[in-house]
Amino acid sequence: NAGVTQTPKFQVLKTGQSMTLQCAQDMNHEYMSWYRQDPGMGLRLIHYSVGAGITDQGEVPNGYNVSRSTTEDFPLRLLSAAPSQTSVYFCASSSRDREAFFGQGTRLTVV
Amino acid sequence: KQEVTQIPAALSVPEGENLVLNCSFTDSAIYNLQWFRQDPGKGLTSLLLIQSSQREQTSGRLNASLDKSSGRSTLYIAASQPGDSATYLCAVTKSYDKVIFGPGTSLSVIP
Numbered sequence: 001n002a003g004v005t006q007t008p009k010f011q012v013l014k015t016g017q018s019m020t021l022q023c024a025q026d027m028n029h030e031y032m033s034w035y036r037q038d039p040g041m042g043l044r045l046i047h048y049s050v051g052a053g054i055t056d057q058g059e060v061p062n063g064y065n066v067s068r069s070t071t072e073d074f075p076l077r078l079l080s081a082a083p084s085q086t087s088v089y090f091c092a093s094s095s096r097d098r099e100a101f102f103g104q105g106t107r108l109t110v111v
Numbered sequence: 112k113q114e115v116t117q118i119p120a121a122l123s124v125p126e127g128e129n130l131v132l133n134c135s136f137t138d139s140a141i142y143n144l145q146w147f148r149q150d151p152g153k154g155l156t157s158l159l160l161i162q163s164s165q166r167e168q169t170s171g172r173l174n175a176s177l178d179k180s181s182g183r184s185t186l187y188i189a190a191s192q193p194g195d196s197a198t199y200l201c202a203v204t205k206s207y208d209k210v211i212f213g214p215g216t217s218l219s220v221i222p
Contacts, residue, residue: 004154033210040214042200042212042213042214042215043155043200043202043212044212045210090154090155092155097143097162098160099145099157099160100145100155100157101157102147102154102155102156102157103154104153104154105152105153105154
């Protein structure tokens with residue numbers, strides 16, 4: 001069972017570069033979301049989606065874009081990377097009223 | 112603003128001991144509460160989900176309770192084992208875009 005798959009697992013970017021973090025789930029979940037986890041800050045919601053074609057902002061959306069063209073995929077785009085975006089990023093999916101499943105995370109370093 | 116705290120921040124116990132982890136939240140108007148486990152360098156694994164209408168949930172050696180009126184949840188782990196060593200996070204959902212995580216309790220079970 002694949003569950004929630006995130007790629008890449010590790011990434012180093014230079015300031016100003018752009019990149020896309022990939023997230024895919026094979027459980028036909030309608031809800032998908034992106035979090036970042038930082039020491040002392042815990043997990044914070046970046047963007048979320050309640051279904052294909054529908055996205056909305058979470059707590060810390062600035063500097064990130066998302067799209068949801070299919071139920072399975074929910075990529076997170078960094079438009080112009082900044083050192084403040086150095087973090088561990090997690091993608092999660094769930095069905096309404098059900099437990100959330102998380103990916104293994106992407107460790108991003110911006111230098 | 113919803114705030115979630117967890118006590119203690121860290122806990123070390125000998126194998127076989129029963130233990131309780133605490134989660135407190137400031138806004139009792141929640142949709143559900145979920146307990147997660149996170150191993151170092153890994154993603155989050157859902158342990159138990161309690162809907163706002165429920166008082167407790169059980170899974171194996173784990174039991175989670177919810178008291179919305181007092182803004183508290185506890186995670187009870189019976190007969191702890193070294194494999195239980197991890198960070199335990201609680202997350203409160205008010206609506207889909209309002210998922211607030213606690214800072215976590217780091218548990219170490221000594222053989």
